[in-house]
Amino acid sequence: MKEEALKVIKEVLAQGRKSLVEYEAKQVLKAYGLPLPEEKLAKTVDEAIKYANEIGYPVVMKLMSPQILHKSDAKVVMLKIKNDEELKQKWEEIHENARKYRPDAEILGVLIAPMLKLGREIIIGVTEDPQFGHAIMFGLGGIFVEILKDVTFRIIPIEEKDAWTMIKSINGYPILAGARGEPPADMKAIVDMMLKVSQLVDDLKDYIKEMDLNPIFVYPEGEGVVIVDARIILK
Amino acid sequence: MKSPKIIEELKPFFEPNAVAIIGATDKKGKVGNVIFENFKKNKEQGVFKGNIYPVNPKLDEIEGYKVYKSVKDLPEDTDLAVISIPAPFVPQTMKEIAEKGIKSVIIITGGFGELGEEGKKMEEEILQIARENGIRVIGPNCVGVYVPDTGVDTVFLPEQKMDRPKNGSIAFVSQSGAFAAAMLDWAALAGIGIGKMVSYGNKLDVDDADLMDYFIHDESIKVVTFYIEGVKEGRKFIEAAKRITKVKPVIALKSGRTEYGAKAASSHTGSLAGADTIYDAVFKQTGILRAEDFEHMFDVAKAFAKCKLPNGDRIGIITDGGGAGVMASDAVAKFGLKMAELSEETIKYLKEHFPPHAVAGNPTDVVGDTDAQRYKYAIEAFVNDPNVDAIVIIVLFQVPLLNEEKIIEILADYAKKSEKPIVAVAMGGKKTEYYAKILEDKGVPVYPTPERGVRAIAGLVQYAKYLEKLNEE
Numbered sequence: 001m002k003e004e005a006l007k008v009i010k011e012v013l014a015q016g017r018k019s020l021v022e023y024e025a026k027q028v029l030k031a032y033g034l035p036l037p038e039e040k041l042a043k044t045v046d047e048a049i050k051y052a053n054e055i056g057y058p059v060v061m062k063l064m065s066p067q068i069l070h071k072s073d074a075k076v077v078m079l080k081i082k083n084d085e086e087l088k089q090k091w092e093e094i095h096e097n098a099r100k101y102r103p104d105a106e107i108l109g110v111l112i113a114p115m116l117k118l119g120r121e122i123i124i125g126v127t128e129d130p131q132f133g134h135a136i137m138f139g140l141g142g143i144f145v146e147i148l149k150d151v152t153f154r155i156i157p158i159e160e161k162d163a164w165t166m167i168k169s170i171n172g173y174p175i176l177a178g179a180r181g182e183p184p185a186d187m188k189a190i191v192d193m194m195l196k197v198s199q200l201v202d203d204l205k206d207y208i209k210e211m212d213l214n215p216i217f218v219y220p221e222g223e224g225v226v227i228v229d230a231r232i233i234l235k
Numbered sequence: 236m237k238s239p240k241i242i243e244e245l246k247p248f249f250e251p252n253a254v255a256i257i258g259a260t261d262k263k264g265k266v267g268n269v270i271f272e273n274f275k276k277n278k279e280q281g282v283f284k285g286n287i288y289p290v291n292p293k294l295d296e297i298e299g300y301k302v303y304k305s306v307k308d309l310p311e312d313t314d315l316a317v318i319s320i321p322a323p324f325v326p327q328t329m330k331e332i333a334e335k336g337i338k339s340v341i342i343i344t345g346g347f348g349e350l351g352e353e354g355k356k357m358e359e360e361i362l363q364i365a366r367e368n369g370i371r372v373i374g375p376n377c378v379g380v381y382v383p384d385t386g387v388d389t390v391f392l393p394e395q396k397m398d399r400p401k402n403g404s405i406a407f408v409s410q411s412g413a414f415a416a417a418m419l420d421w422a423a424l425a426g427i428g429i430g431k432m433v434s435y436g437n438k439l440d441v442d443d444a445d446l447m448d449y450f451i452h453d454e455s456i457k458v459v460t461f462y463i464e465g466v467k468e469g470r471k472f473i474e475a476a477k478r479i480t481k482v483k484p485v486i487a488l489k490s491g492r493t494e495y496g497a498k499a500a501s502s503h504t505g506s507l508a509g510a511d512t513i514y515d516a517v518f519k520q521t522g523i524l525r526a527e528d529f530e531h532m533f534d535v536a537k538a539f540a541k542c543k544l545p546n547g548d549r550i551g552i553i554t555d556g557g558g559a560g561v562m563a564s565d566a567v568a569k570f571g572l573k574m575a576e577l578s579e580e581t582i583k584y585l586k587e588h589f590p591p592h593a594v595a596g597n598p599t600d601v602v603g604d605t606d607a608q609r610y611k612y613a614i615e616a617f618v619n620d621p622n623v624d625a626i627v628i629i630v631l632f633q634v635p636l637l638n639e640e641k642i643i644e645i646l647a648d649y650a651k652k653s654e655k656p657i658v659a660v661a662m663g664g665k666k667t668e669y670y671a672k673i674l675e676d677k678g679v680p681v682y683p684t685p686e687r688g689v690r691a692i693a694g695l696v697q698y699a700k701y702l703e704k705l706n707e708e
Binding site for chain 1: 469470513516519704
């Protein structure tokens with residue numbers, strides 16, 4: 001697990017970069033068995049069409065560039081692509097937008113991903129504290145984290161009981177437990193994911209400075225979780 | 236559990252065979268004089284049983300005690316050195332201490348890391364000598380150690396200006412020396428017993444983790460309280476905290492909660508205060524109870540020192556004043572506890588023994604014409620009720636028919652024999668304070684408001700739940 005993840009990290013470092021693009025971050029997460037959508041990095045438009053057909057339309061296109069970390073701001077994310085025709089057209093558009101946003105942007109490719117079923121959004125983050133080392137953060141995603149800051153921290157490594165306590169301690173817990181007739185969220189899958197993140201960061205603590213898995217979609221009990229977007233910053 | 240090597244290492248700080256006071260002087264009010272006087276007085280009173288060796292090259296004797304010219308001349312039984320000479324002389328003295336084979340050193344002197352680079356260099360030199368020679372150091376820039384039981388008292392604030400608390404089962408550890416001194420003075424007034432106080436200042440060597448590991452094995456200590464500004468070795472702290480909270484409760488007051496506070500802390504004692512949320516996480520993860528302020532810290536500590544742990548969070552309230560009962564009930568909700576649902580037997584028993592105008596319920600109101608006997612019925616019923624986990628007894632001593640001595644006897648008796656924690660609340664003025672002190676001396680923690688009494692119980696419940704979770708694994 002560690003070796004594969006380390007390989008990705010070392011390649012990025014060798015290129016003189018500190019932050020991983022989404023695709024690279026997801027390679028690191030994949031090495032630790034974290035739940036990710038079935039995605040592929042296309043270098044050419046023909047590759048993109050091939051992957052889109054493998055995955056099945058509709059798909060999402062996200063342009064990967066080390067210089068463009070806020071993809072939405074640069075308008076390099078295209079949702080609900082329905083067919084080959086539209087994909088070709090958006091391929092041009094997405095590259096045009098990238099050039100407009102950062103003329104010097106180095107483009108690694110375009111990530112072709114399936115349109116995911118929406119779920120309740122959570123966020124898992126990692127930050128390094130100068131005294132205590134790496135800490136893991138858990139909270140509800142979207143406005144809950146942006147405005148209400150409804151999050152909780154623990155120092156890594158965490159144990160299973162820590163993960164459960166974290167989930168139950170946020171104010172928004174009833175949203176996950178199932179408020180107003182909603183089915184309860186797949187809490188076990190969240191716990192499993194948190195433990196894997198803890199393990200990953202503990203193994204790679206000499207390299208990782210910060211990490212954001214945001215958003216993560218959580219589905220009803222038994223249906224799992226999936227990491228939609230990911231960011232990793234190296235030391 | 237960690238090997239008791241730490242016990243061997245730290246024991247001389249708390250029970251030395253002989254203490255060398257380096258920088259002892261006959262000049263009244265100087266640090267080296269106050270410390271010497273503390274030991275001398277405790278020796279005369281038979282509390283401090285070790286030998287006292289003042290060290291000062293310029294003196295031959297102080298008040299009948301032979302003064303040693305240098306560390307080299309000290310007798311062989313010296314196992315603790317207390318240093319209060321100017322900072323630039325400390326490294327050389329440490330070398331002599333190392334040659335002499337003394338393994339425990341308290342450096343009271345300030346003017347080190349907290350002042351900048353020069354001071355930091357001296358600290359590094361001292362630490363290197365300590366590490367190479369197996370010496371443990373408390374300080375520098377601290378008030379050191381206070382142990383009422385063995386008469387160790389390096390607190391350089393003279394007794395005329397600062398009272399010392401009586402012996403008790405609370406350990407109090409403080410980074411700030413001024414805060415430590417003020418707290419000791421306050422604890423003395425409040426009648427809170429302190430078993431051991433350690434103020435470690437710049438925390439060059441002995442730190443929170445070492446002290447936690449020591450207190451795990453220290454049977455005279457039931458609860459450990461910390462005033463923390465910053466932690467240097469986070470991992471070590473977490474590991475030690477996890478070890479001790481399995482055995483005994485730890486309560487921490489962490490300053491620098493706000494951004495303004497954090498800035499102030501980083502310029503004090505040369506330490507870095509981490510982000511407050513991270514401290515919250517560390518405390519939750521390790522089972523340390525976080526205190527809001529020093530009142531909260533000692534309210535809870537006092538409960539731990541005197542009470543058994545509850546089996547749950549269902550609180551029973553007995554009062555002789557309706558309003559106070561309502562305030563306590565509100566506090567039960569505020570601190571996340573539950574009001575106990577009394578069993579039918581309890582209600583029946585109370586109704587049989589109560590006059591019709593007293594209220595059998597939760598809260599149970601024995602009302603303003605109560606005597607001690609009516610309280611006794613209520614307490615008896617609550618103690619025997621399996622639906623009650625902890626009991627808050629509000630005693631307004633002002634009511635006319637309540638015999639103070641009798642109710643104090645009853646409360647002390649049940650607090651001792653009941654398996655449940657019992658705390659008392661007594662609101663009032665001078666006379667209340669007088670009786671509250673007697674009650675407290677008999678082993679019942681007493682609080683001046685219902686809210687503080689309930690909050691203290693909430694601390695017991697929180698720790699009991701933590702232990703329960705640990706045992707689930």
